Amino acid sequence: MLRTHLTSVWNLRYPIIGAPMAYAGRGRLARAVSEAGGLGMIGIGSNEPAEFFEREAAIVRGTDQQRFGFGLMAWAIEKRPELLQAAIQARPFLISISFGSPEPYAELLHQHGIYLATQVHSREEAIEAARIGVDLIVAQGTEAGGHTGDVGTLPLLQAVLDAVQVPVVAAGGIATARGVAAALAAGAAGVWVGTCLLASPECENTEQVRERIVGSRETDTVLTRVFDVAQGLSWPPQYPGRALRNHYTDQWHGDIEALKTNDAARQQLARAIKEKDYDLAYIYAGEAVGLVKQQQAAAVVVQQLGDGAEQLLHERYRALL
Numbered sequence: 001m002l003r004t005h006l007t008s009v010w011n012l013r014y015p016i017i018g019a020p021m022a023y024a025g026r027g028r029l030a031r032a033v034s035e036a037g038g039l040g041m042i043g044i045g046s047n048e049p050a051e052f053f054e055r056e057a058a059i060v061r062g063t064d065q066q067r068f069g070f071g072l073m074a075w076a077i078e079k080r081p082e083l084l085q086a087a088i089q090a091r092p093f094l095i096s097i098s099f100g101s102p103e104p105y106a107e108l109l110h111q112h113g114i115y116l117a118t119q120v121h122s123r124e125e126a127i128e129a130a131r132i133g134v135d136l137i138v139a140q141g142t143e144a145g146g147h148t149g150d151v152g153t154l155p156l157l158q159a160v161l162d163a164v165q166v167p168v169v170a171a172g173g174i175a176t177a178r179g180v181a182a183a184l185a186a187g188a189a190g191v192w193v194g195t196c197l198l199a200s201p202e203c204e205n206t207e208q209v210r211e212r213i214v215g216s217r218e219t220d221t222v223l224t225r226v227f228d229v230a231q232g233l234s235w236p237p238q239y240p241g242r243a244l245r246n247h248y249t250d251q252w253h254g255d256i257e258a259l260k261t262n263d264a265a266r267q268q269l270a271r272a273i274k275e276k277d278y279d280l281a282y283i284y285a286g287e288a289v290g291l292v293k294q295q296q297a298a299a300v301v302v303q304q305l306g307d308g309a310e311q312l313l314h315e316r317y318r319a320l321l
């Protein structure tokens with residue numbers, strides 16, 4: 001048994017949190033992760049309807065009251081405060097509010113007995129998160145899939161662990177037991193993993209996307225604003241998204257200004273998304289995509305990460321010390 005804040009205080013079997021992934025990770029994936037002994041999270045896209053929360057929460061909770069979390073974007077809550085209200089009403093164990101400050105919401109969540117997490121991208125953001133009283137800091141490196149910052153997971157994790165007393169989990173680029181063991185050995189309370197679950201059947205991804213995930217290498221991603229700009233989304237520009245490279249990113253990543261005013265290119269993307277043409281449409285995924293070698297049930301992924309890390313830490317301890 002691995003003993004960290006997440007297993008001793010939060011009582012998880014494994015110190016593993018299934019990252020919130022809007023449109024990709026919903027109730028089914030969260031349930032599989034929680035049932036396996038991690039904490040599953042449901043990603044909330046900026047245009048999700050209010051009914052979404054209770055429907056997906058019911059799927060995770062089941063009859064055995066599995067715990068789960070929601071992952072929201074601060075900039076989306078600012079535009080649609082009803083997202084946070086709906087999240088609270090669905091009684092999650094944890095809410096993460098990232099990509100903007102969670103400060104205005106910390107007290108409210110705590111009044112409802114809900115833990116608050118936030119993803120940080122610098123030492124300063126971690127210190128600020130600790131000041132406002134978040135319960136879990138997620139050090140999200142630039143290797144991560146989806147929207148992220150520009151500091152690598154390892155330098156960020158070291159800086160954050162040195163700077164705060166709050167439990168910290170590592171996110172970005174972790175997809176094997178070695179990655180989990182490294183984060184725990186450094187002092188993290190656990191890991192927050194997304195990309196390694198993208199080929200699991202409980203994900204909302206299609207077979208076609210799962211095959212692309214399994215077939216991609218660690219060098220096949222790009223951190224880009226292309227898809228946000230082309231869809232007119234309100235993502236703050238300091239958070240680009242890491243996705244699989246394709247014809248669309250090859251064409252527009254170096255020419256964002258031109259893309260902003262190119263209606264034909266924007267319509268081309270809208271069509272591609274509708275038609276599931278992934279030579280043009282996005283598949284958000286992190287550099288760890290190169291480590292995802294097969295389609296495996298989420299429970300198997302979680303168990304391999306957790307049990308594998310425990311075994312590795314034993315072996316390395318004996319070998320090194």
Ligand SMILES: Cc1cc2nc3c(=O)[nH]c(=O)nc-3n(C[C@H](O)[C@H](O)[C@H](O)COP(=O)(O)O)c2cc1C
Nearest residue numbers: 019021022043144145146172173193194195284286
């Ligand atoms: C497809 C996808 C969608 C994501 N959507 C969200 C989201 O809605 N909210 C959020 O806070 N983070 C989101 N993330 C980031 C994850 O929470 C997490 O930081 C990341 O997956 C960790 O890195 P990894 O992908 O290398 O495991 C997303 C990541 C992916 C791959």
